[in-house]
Amino acid sequence: MSNPLVDMEKPDVIFAIGTNMTECHPVAALRLKKAIQRGAKMIVADPRRIPLAEMAHLYLPIRVGSDVALISAMCHVIVRDGLQDHDYIASRTRESEALFEHLEKCTPEWAAEICQVPAADIEQAARWYGAADRGAIYYTLGITEHVCGVDNVQSLSNLALLTGNLGKEGAGLNPMRGQNNVQGSGDAGGVPANFPGFQSVTDPANQEKFEKLYGKKVDLEKGITKITALNRAGEQIRAMLIDGENTVVSDADRKHGEAQLRKLDHLVVIDLFLTETAEMADVVLPATAWGETDGSQVNTERRVQRLRAAVPPQGQAKPDWWIISQIAKRCGIPGFEFTSAADVFNELCSLSPIYAGLDWDLIERGEYQWPVPHKGHPGTPVLHQGEFKNGRGIFKVIDYRPPAETVSASFPVWLTTGRRLQAYHTRTQTGRTAGIEYLLAEELLEIHPDDMREWKLQDGDTVNMSSSRGSVEVKVKASAKSPRGTVFCSFSFNEVPVNFLIGGGFDPVTETAEFKVCPVRIERTAAPARS
Amino acid sequence: MPPHMTAIEASPTLLTMTLDGEEVSFTRGETIYEVSRRHAKDVPTLCYDPRLDPFGGCRMCVVEVEGVRNPVASCTTKATPGMVVRTHTDALEGHRKTLLEMVVSENRQVDVDPLRGYASQELTQLVDRYEARTGRFRGKKSGTSKTGDPNPFILRDYEQCISCYRCVRVCAEQEGDYAISVANRGFATQITTEFDGLLKESTCTFCGQCVQTCPTGALADRKSLRAEALPGPITETRTVCTYCGVGCAVDLMTKGEKLVGVRPAMDGPANEGALCIKGQFAYDFVQHPDRLKTPLVRDASGELVPASWDEALDRAAAGFVKANAEHGRHSVYAISSGRAPTEASYTLQKFIRAGFASNHVDNCSRG
Numbered sequence: 025m026s027n028p029l030v031d032m033e034k035p036d037v038i039f040a041i042g043t044n045m046t047e048c049h050p051v052a053a054l055r056l057k058k059a060i061q062r063g064a065k066m067i068v069a070d071p072r073r074i075p076l077a078e079m080a081h082l083y084l085p086i087r088v089g090s091d092v093a094l095i096s097a098m099c100h101v102i103v104r105d106g107l108q109d110h111d112y113i114a115s116r117t118r119e120s121e122a123l124f125e126h127l128e129k130c131t132p133e134w135a136a137e138i139c140q141v142p143a144a145d146i147e148q149a150a151r152w153y154g155a156a157d158r159g160a161i162y163y164t165l166g167i168t169e170h171v172c173g174v175d176n177v178q179s180l181s182n183l184a185l186l187t188g189n190l191g192k193e194g195a196g197l198n199p200m201r202g203q204n205n206v207q208g209s210g211d212a213g214g215v216p217a218n219f220p221g222f223q224s225v226t227d228p229a230n231q232e233k234f235e236k237l238y239g240k241k242v243d244l245e246k247g248i249t250k251i252t253a254l255n256r257a258g259e260q261i262r263a264m265l266i267d268g269e270n271t272v273v274s275d276a277d278r279k280h281g282e283a284q285l286r287k288l289d290h291l292v293v294i295d296l297f298l299t300e301t302a303e304m305a306d307v308v309l310p311a312t313a314w315g316e317t318d319g320s321q322v323n324t325e326r327r328v329q330r331l332r333a334a335v336p337p338q339g340q341a342k343p344d345w346w347i348i349s350q351i352a353k354r355c356g357i358p359g360f361e362f363t364s365a366a367d368v369f370n371e372l373c374s375l376s377p378i379y380a381g382l383d384w385d386l387i388e389r390g391e392y393q394w395p396v397p398h399k400g401h402p403g404t405p406v407l408h409q410g411e412f413k414n415g416r417g418i419f420k421v422i423d424y425r426p427p428a429e430t431v432s433a434s435f436p437v438w439l440t441t442g443r444r445l446q447a448y449h450t451r452t453q454t455g456r457t458a459g460i461e462y463l464l465a466e467e468l469l470e471i472h473p474d475d476m477r478e479w480k481l482q483d484g485d486t487v488n489m490s491s492s493r494g495s496v497e498v499k500v501k502a503s504a505k506s507p508r509g510t511v512f513c514s515f516s517f518n519e520v521p522v523n524f525l526i527g528g529g530f531d532p533v534t535e536t537a538e539f540k541v542c543p544v545r546i547e548r549t550a551a552p553a554r555s
Numbered sequence: 556m557p558p559h560m561t562a563i564e565a566s567p568t569l570l571t572m573t574l575d576g577e578e579v580s581f582t583r584g585e586t587i588y589e590v591s592r593r594h595a596k597d598v599p600t601l602c603y604d605p606r607l608d609p610f611g612g613c614r615m616c617v618v619e620v621e622g623v624r625n626p627v628a629s630c631t632t633k634a635t636p637g638m639v640v641r642t643h644t645d646a647l648e649g650h651r652k653t654l655l656e657m658v659v660s661e662n663r664q665v666d667v668d669p670l671r672g673y674a675s676q677e678l679t680q681l682v683d684r685y686e687a688r689t690g691r692f693r694g695k696k697s698g699t700s701k702t703g704d705p706n707p708f709i710l711r712d713y714e715q716c717i718s719c720y721r722c723v724r725v726c727a728e729q730e731g732d733y734a735i736s737v738a739n740r741g742f743a744t745q746i747t748t749e750f751d752g753l754l755k756e757s758t759c760t761f762c763g764q765c766v767q768t769c770p771t772g773a774l775a776d777r778k779s780l781r782a783e784a785l786p787g788p789i790t791e792t793r794t795v796c797t798y799c800g801v802g803c804a805v806d807l808m809t810k811g812e813k814l815v816g817v818r819p820a821m822d823g824p825a826n827e828g829a830l831c832i833k834g835q836f837a838y839d840f841v842q843h844p845d846r847l848k849t850p851l852v853r854d855a856s857g858e859l860v861p862a863s864w865d866e867a868l869d870r871a872a873a874g875f876v877k878a879n880a881e882h883g884r885h886s887v888y889a890i891s892s893g894r895a896p897t898e899a900s901y902t903l904q905k906f907i908r909a910g911f912a913s914n915h916v917d918n919c920s921r922g
């Protein structure tokens with residue numbers, strides 16, 4: 025997030041797009057509720073009538089995958105009506121001319137057809153956001169898990185830059201991180217393109233720095249993504265170490281994923297449980313769980329906080345850093361003499377510019393938000409104040425592209441997937457919690473009541489849902505949250521492995537799968553018991 | 556100083572009042588209670604929760620203000636310059652004791668297990684402080700027990716309820732859920748859901764905030780109470796929720812080696828005392844019997860069988876060394892976790908970068 029969580033109570037206009045915040049980030053959503061009580065206006069764009077939509081002053085039920093069209097049309101209206109921040113554009117951005125020219129054809133009428141919402145509503149959204157003193161944008165995977173995920177984010181960035189909402193208190197461009205420490209994992213360099221601290225692996229200065237630090241020649245090229253690596257399993261990729269991720273259930277196109285993992289010569293999995301992925305491994309190593317482990321964790325507002333052990337490990341479980349260090353040592357790799365999580369964290373601080381002002385003792389109370397460039401620096405709750413890291417904010421010309429697969433005669437219904445309040449990911453944890461089944465016993469496919477009627481379905485009926493990749497059986501439930509022609513289910517239940525169906529396309533830059541859009545066909549499994 | 560501000564507004568230190576004979580400063584908008592608290596006056600409260608709008612229902616926090624005939628509720632009265640306030644006179648203490656005796660006489664049980672909730676000991680502590688454990692007012696009891704609500708998270712034991720409305724207020728003001736409300740008045744007062752039904756059928760999200768603010772244990776953490784019979788003191792350890800990216804700070808409650816519950820950290824920077832159902836209640840996985848207890852390796856017949864750490868780590872390492880030797884440095888790949896601590900990802904990427912001169916590392920895509 026460009027801005028801190030406390031800022032969520034401060035905007036005049038909230039634009040929430042592709043985020044089911046009350047279910048996925050419930051405590052952050054409380055702050056939006058406070059902003060609304062204070063008088064803020066909220067615009068929600070989401071294909072599903074999620075709880076946030078019920079709280080909105082303007083709800084745009086856009087067709088799945090049509091975000092770029094909506095955002096471009098909002099930019100069009102802002103420029104047409106002169107609501108842009110001229111000073112900000114002149115002093116802090118580049119390449120506005122190209123964008124303005126491109127925006128001319130992105131009229132609300134054009135977008136209305138693609139998004140399937142009234143042009144007047146798009147105009148209204150644009151005028152509210154454009155006129156706001158503090159306009160804040162919030163988004164989640166509803167924006168990124170598309171073939172055009174990067175385009176979606178860049179369109180939102182255009183919108184925020186156009187209106188001077190980046191680098192301002194109570195405003196900003198705010199992705200909400202889904203997993204507890206996906207931010208920390210990226211910060212630490214667990215990505216193919218960056219050394220720790222988002223230092224590009226292709227920058228010669230960084231290469232030299234890490235060659236010295238790690239005492240080893242470094243790779244001059246970016247690594248491949250996880251998706252590509254899986255595709256190359258058994259060919260280029262022969263051995264894989266997977267830490268704490270149930271790749272098999274959580275990734276797109278599950279059949280393909282399983283088949284690929286089987287092609288590896290060597291698979292090592294570190295996890296708490298014998299997950300579906302761990303069951304395929306040659307070696308499974310038991311890690312300590314949350315509550316048994318000391319360490320650090322970084323939240324969505326870049327706040328670095330301490331994790332503390334409260335109970336002893338189960339059985340012989342060991343901390344992840346210990347396990348990985350032991351493997352490294354036994355491979356003969358130097359530099360793994362760590363004796364505690366503090367050792368590891370302090371090494372990370374020593375070579376990451378955004379953590380340079382931190383150490384293990386300083387994060388004791390969790391008051392720092394990175395970047396903390398030097399000791400004594402108070403941290404940076406609001407990013408981009410005064411200046412962008414690379415000078416100026418750059419506008420990008422983005423064309424709308426349809427999803428990789430669109431509905432057709434054989435797959436006439438849109439499936440979109442996501443999470444539920446009471447379940448987390450593949451339920452390896454919430455599924456093992458007493459009481460959760462009282463609220464969420466099984467996965468139910470949500471279908472609009474009129475579609476239920478038209479397709480002659482009743483609550484609890486079982487259907488066969490198929491895409492070009494496979495099919496699953498799932499029980500159905502009428503829900504006005506789903507728009508007509510679009511159905512929803514979560515990916516949390518192994519009994520309903522929807523990820524077998526998904527995987528029609530990937531974002532060309534991030535290779536994130538299009539989890540949010542998949543054309544499917546829905547058929548009753550058995551003849552109905554009634555006429 | 557901006558021109559429209561007066562000297563007093565711009566320098567709050569100039570605002571002063573007299574508190575128990577001492578001149579103290581305050582900032583505009585502070586209540587008498589907040590000023591007293593900053594000066595460690597220990598004014599007792601029951602219906603007060605610093606996160607909620609002042610309510611003024613219980614009258615425990617009353618103080619004397621010179622020139623005002625009746626004592627005023629300090630939690631709802633704003634401090635004003637020159638005000639002279641007394642917080643602990645004999646009359647006030649007598650009033651507080653009587654109030655507590657009335658409350659106690661209405662209540663079945665003063666001593667409740669601290670596992671019930673964060674604030675569950677507030678009434679007990681006040682009763683002890685004011686030696687108010689008498690049976691003087693053998694009055695009627697208010698509220699009807701809803702212990703029949705089978706939800707596994709929140710025990711609704713309204714026999715203990717003192718109608719402070721903290722639960723109702725936290726649900727409305729903090730959560731914006733409005734799942735519970737107050738029905739009737741006086742002795743018939745009752746905390747209820749719409750149509751007097753089960754919480755599951757209301758808009759309740761089971762965030763547990765009502766449990767944590769209840770000063771009597773009338774609303775209680777049913778999951779924690781599973782450990783009521785376990786011996787030993789409760790220890791608290793500060794950590795951060797393991798589910799989503801909000802990063803709510805929590806205190807883990809343990810008895811011996813058993814994890815028995817989670818409390819929201821009222822001073823948590825991201826959550827300021829709030830939690831959702833996952834952070835509040837979804838912790839059983841930690842000590843679940845399904846946890847892996849030993850390393851496993853695949854044996855000759857293809858089965859995963861328990862192994863020693865030494866054996867398993869050697870097997871793990873050998874496979875990477877072999878791949879590297881036979882197929883080159885780019886044949887090894889690692890996937891780091893967005894769920895594990897940062898130290899896990901750091902060591903994993905170093906393993907790949909320093910070990911194989913490669914950038915073949917990625918984390919989960921479901922950011």
Ligand code: SF4
Nearest residue numbers: 716717719720722769
């Ligand atoms: S249930 Fe607890 S918090 Fe709610 S009114 Fe009664 S005593 Fe107060």
Ligand code: SF4
Nearest residue numbers: 796798799803831834
């Ligand atoms: S308590 Fe809920 S909102 Fe807070 S970090 Fe945990 S899952 Fe997220």
Ligand code: FES
Nearest residue numbers: 611613614616630
């Ligand atoms: S605490 Fe002030 S009236 Fe209850």
